Amino acid sequence: MTPKSLNSQKGFTLIEMAIVLVIIGLILGAVLKGQDLIQNARIKKFITDAGKKFEVAAWTVYDRTGKFPGDANGDGIIGDGNATADINNANLNNPPINPVNLGSYSFYVFYGNDGGTNPKNVIIICRSSDCNTKFDAASLQYLKSFDTTIDGVSDGTDGNVVGVNTTPTNVDYSSWEANGTITYGDWTAGTTVALQYYFDAKP
Numbered sequence: 001m002t003p004k005s006l007n008s009q010k011g012f013t014l015i016e017m018a019i020v021l022v023i024i025g026l027i028l029g030a031v032l033k034g035q036d037l038i039q040n041a042r043i044k045k046f047i048t049d050a051g052k053k054f055e056v057a058a059w060t061v062y063d064r065t066g067k068f069p070g071d072a073n074g075d076g077i078i079g080d081g082n083a084t085a086d087i088n089n090a091n092l093n094n095p096p097i098n099p100v101n102l103g104s105y106s107f108y109v110f111y112g113n114d115g116g117t118n119p120k121n122v123i124i125i126c127r128s129s130d131c132n133t134k135f136d137a138a139s140l141q142y143l144k145s146f147d148t149t150i151d152g153v154s155d156g157t158d159g160n161v162v163g164v165n166t167t168p169t170n171v172d173y174s175s176w177e178a179n180g181t182i183t184y185g186d187w188t189a190g191t192t193v194a195l196q197y198y199f200d201a202k203p
Contacts, residue, residue: 114180121200
């Protein structure tokens with residue numbers, strides 16, 4: 001038996017290599033698309049769980065009691081009561097859960113007012129229970145998407161959804177309450193500390 005010559009050994013043809021590259025490309029595309037789908041699903045869940053559920057809960061409590069959660073004296077302004085207790089006492093069918101956990105992120109939701117001369121009720125969303133943690137670029141995408149959904153454009157300085165650059169006052173996670181702030185700013189990683197949503201009336 002004579003050994004096979006080097007010329008008789010077969011390698012990959014150009015067509016075979018092209019097919020392999022196409023398959024690898026399809027797999028990578030599917031993985032990236034899958035990641036996009038997962039991220040979009042998380043953002044939609046954030047808008048529902050951190051925004052709409054808390055808004056619906058506030059209006060349901062108002063319909064049943066004539067007061068918003070956290071409005072102890074009934075003057076229409078949230079910030080002098082216990083929103084958690086008011087929501088628990090309302091026996092809602094689908095009460096909001098706080099914090100809202102999505103992947104590696106946790107978002108803490110508060111009821112309050114914007115602290116203005118004529119205060120307006122708001123829902124405040126923070127990255128930590130003391131509202132003192134700045135959003136990074138990745139977590140900021142949730143706030144921008146929330147803003148776009150409500151206002152039609154992502155602009156933290158205008159509309160019913162605004163960015164907050166200073167820690168809200170009187171933050172009390174046990175009662176889900178925090179007074180707001182009028183120090184607004186556009187969505188900026190390392191600067192934005194909260195989203196403030198005027199769910200009750202336009203600012």
